Amino acid sequence: MVGLLNFIAFLFVTGYAVYLFAQLVYSRYLFVKLGKKTAFEPNLKERINTVLVNVFGQRKLFKDKKSGLMHLVLFYGFFIIQIGLIEIIIKGFIIGYEFPFGAAHKYFSLMQEGTTFLMLCAVVYAFYRRYIEKLKRLQFKRDVKAAVVIVALTTLTISILFTLGFETVMLGHQPDFVYAPFSGVFAAVFSGIGTTAATVLFYVFWWVHLLTVLSFMVFVPQSKQLHELFAMINIFFKKVGPVGKLRKIDFEDEEAEEFGVGKIENFTQQQLIDLYACTECGRCTNMCPASGTGKTLSPMDLIVRMRDHLTEKGAAVTSRSAWMPGFIFGSSALSPSLIIESAGQETASTVEMPDLIGDVITKEELWACTTCGNCEDQCPVANEHVDKIIDMRRYLVLTEGNLPNEATRYFQNIERQSNPWGINRKERIKWLEGREDIVVPTVNEVDDFEYLFFVGSMGSFDKRSQKIAQSFAKILNIAGVNFSILGNEERNSGDTARRMGNEFLFQQLCQENIANFQAYNVKKIVTICPHTYNTFKNEYPEFGLEAEVYHHTELIWNLIQEGRIKPEKEVEEAIAYHDSCYLGRYNNIYDIPRKILKSIPSVEVLEMERNSEDSMCCGAGGGMMWIEETQGKRINIERTEQALRLNPTTIGSNCPYCLTMINDGTKAKEMEEQVKTLDIAEIVEKSLCSSGDKIP
Known part of the structure; x- marks a missing residue:
């Protein structure tokens, strides 16, 4: 009954x-x-692999190894104990019920109890991380719902062990410390309470467990725990293709x-x-x-709101x-049904x-x-x-x-002169002045060329970045690379305009550049700017570009491997190397710049605490190079301080934007005399120079 x-x-x-x-x-x-429909690109192999790696392999979670291990236990533990949950539910209707596993049931029992205990340990550690250790990233969102999750999971696991423990007493069985070690402890502790009391407590904890499971199930869609349902869907349906590629506006x-x-x-x-x-x-x-x-920006808070x-x-x-x-x-x-009716x-x-x-x-x-x-x-x-x-x-x-006034000026200068400063576009070729030792032909001066060196606005007009372009051109000369430039015909790449939200200007520049490339039969493009590199390689093809695109570090490394250049002169520098975002995270190029530096005699490569995938931005991306920071500390100062903690003689970079920001940072810290800021091309050129040469 x-x-x-x-x-x-x-x-x-x-x-x-x-x-x-x-x-x-x-x-x-x-x-x-309610959102807009988008075309779904099947790419099933890529999508399934992404799910396997990031959902079942928990790859991203292991960026924080302790948290990753904790979540791995909770993730797989949740699925494992659901099998035991079915058995426990049936026990509430059929006293002493066990799955018909025969002699293997004791191993099933051990697996269930071990998993339950590990989950309990993981929950305790989660509590410790959030409320005792007060891990910084968890302080951004430490609300009531987070506490509910911890209480629910604690109740869920403990109630399993109590239910099984009181069942043992209720049935008059001896505690099994081998195959049911944790519930066995509870059974041993309460062995003297009698069958009636044990039966009552069995059903009490059976209901506690069931109600916790059901309440948590209803809680999930109303909280961050909804990710348990949507995360796998999100990972499977995420847009495929290059990292950070933006959607085209028609x-x-x-x-x-x-x-x-x-x-x-x-x-x-x-x-x-x-x-x-x-x-x-x-x-x-x-x-x-x-x-x-x-700054007021918090990516997590933005998503939550x-x-x-x-x-x-x-x-x-x-x-x-x-x-x-x-x-x-x-x-x-x-x-x-009413949602559907009212939606119309x-x-x-x-x-x-x-x-x-x-x-x-x-x-x-x-x-x-x-x-x-x-x-x-x-x-x-x-x-x-x-x-x-x-x-x-x-x-x-x-x-x-x-939009900000600085952004308005930026767009106007790009529209009028195709560079951020509004300098006469006919001065784009002047970056070569002062380096008579460099031979750089324009596309109109040669019949054929292998590489188009796209100098970019920074390399063409910014005095500091001009030195990067000059060093790279010198390297190409030494290696005997057949290249040319567009000269005054070159336009801005449009990358920054796109990231600042002016898609119309970007598409206009994109079409003009592609028309230029096609007119001169460009097959290979090399650039010193990761931002230009990224947009040419990953975004221009959607608009019709058909060309191989290289960052200058890629080409330099190829030339070293081929023996066309040999860094032989010692460069006694301790270099704190800074990974740029658009070469690193956007294009996964981390090793090549380091290999170049390590190939140079006497160079010591120093790694900042935040390096490679975790490297911190210099503060220039997304148009912030041209917009004044009005909140908090300047990002470039923070990044410069991180580099200076290593006591380097040089801070190395692979991006004109990064070099400018970090150079400004060393000036602000009054360290520009003690610590140089150099691009990889400049460091390589130093090693290639003969004893009589001097870098200007």
């Missing part, structure tokens, strides 16, 4: 919980459906009323899945150069629909809500981003923060015309 009543109560409670869970999950699915679309994203529903559905996949782990914010130097805004707006769309009773934290579930009557765009830009996300946050990609590299669920920020910048620039 007890078993029957228990079964009826179980069916009622479980049925209602499953109903709530389904309603909540389905409502989030419909909220995502300016030929006559139905488009605005460009960029000014409303949450104007993001793509794939972008909205990101919001519900967020784990609120704080890894992105912890590595963000803007957040780390006192957008998620809450989407949930609020999705619910508002159905405000005239019937609501189900709220459950936890005031969240409610919607009737799916009232769309997200017609609902009065706080503005996405201005109310939910501030303009200061959007213009603080350096697009370094560190947030995305750290994210364990493949969220893409940068493209959302740029989409909102596009709205401000292209639709509202609301």
Whole structure:
């Protein structure tokens, strides 16, 4: 009779919980459906491999090894104990029930108890990390819901062991310390309470366990734990292709009323899945150069606020629909049929809500981003923060015309003279002045060439960066490379304009550059700028570019390997090497620059605490080279200080933007006399020079 009543109560409670869970999950699915549809590129092999590596292999989580191990235990432990959960549930209806595994059941029991104990240890460690050690990245989001998760998982694991322990006493069995060691301890402790008391306590903890499982199940869709459902979906459906490649705007679309994203529903559905996949782990914010130097931008907080805004707006769309009773934290579930009915009557765009830009996300946050990609590299669920920020910048620039004064000047100078300073475009060739030892022909002066050296605006007009271009040209001369330049016909690459939100200007420059390349039959392009390299290699092909693209460090390393240049002269420098974001995180080139430096006699390569994938941005990306920082500490100062802690004689780089920012940093720290700032090309040229040569 007890078993029957228990079964009826179980069916009622479980049925209602499953109903709530389904309603909540389905409502989030419909909220995502508010976004714009995008074409799905199958690439099944790549997508499945990504899921295997990042979901089942937990690769990103192991960037923090302690946290990674903890999460691995929780991730796999959760699946393992679900098998035992089924057996425990049946025990509530059939006293003493065991899966028909025969003699192997004792091993199943050991696996279940061992996994439960390991999960409990992982939960205790999670509590320690968050509330005792107070790990910095977890301080960004330490709210009530985080505590609920820890309490729920603790209750979940302990209730399993108590249930099994009291079952042993209830059945009059002897504690098994070999195959049921943890529940066996509880059974031994409570062995004298009698069968009746043990039976009552068995059912008490059986219900505690069941209600915890069901409550947590309903809690999941209303909290960050929703990532347990959306993370795998997000990783599978994330856009494929080059890292950080931006979506193209179709300016030929006559139905488009605005460009960029000014409303949450104007993001793509794939972008909205990101919001519900967020784990609120704080890894992105912890590595963000803007957040780390006192700016208001927090990538995690940005995603969370957008998620809450989407949930609020999705619910508002159905405000005239019937609501189900709220459950936890005031969240409610919607009737799916009524959502569908009301969606045709009232769309997200017609609902009065706080503005996405201005109310939910501030303009200061959007213009603080350096697009370094560190947030995305750290994210364990493949969220893409940068493209959302740029989409909102596009709205401000292209639709509202609301942008910083420095950005306005930048765009005007690019439009008029194709360089950020507004210097006469006919002076683009002047970077060669003062280096009579260099031979650099233009495309009009030669019949054929192997490489087009795309000097870029920094190499052409910035006095410090001109020296990088000169050193690289000298290296090409020594190696006997057949190359030429466009000279005054060269245009700005448009990369920075695109990252600042001016997609129209980018596409105009892109088309002009490609037309130039085609006119001169360019097959190979080499550039000293990682930003130009990235946009030529990864973004221009969508607009018709057909050419091999090289960063100057790639070509230098090839020349060294081929024996066409030989770094023989000693360069006695202790070099703190700085990885640029667009060569490193965007294009995964970390080893080549280091190999070049190590091939130079007497060079000592020093690694900063944040290096390679974790390297900190110099502060120039995303147009921030041209926009004044008004909040917190300057990013370039922070990065320079990190380098100076190594007591280097030189800070090395592979990017004109980085070199400029770090050079300014050494000046601000009054260290420019003691510590040089050099590009890899300049260091290599020093090693190639004969004793009579002198680097200007």
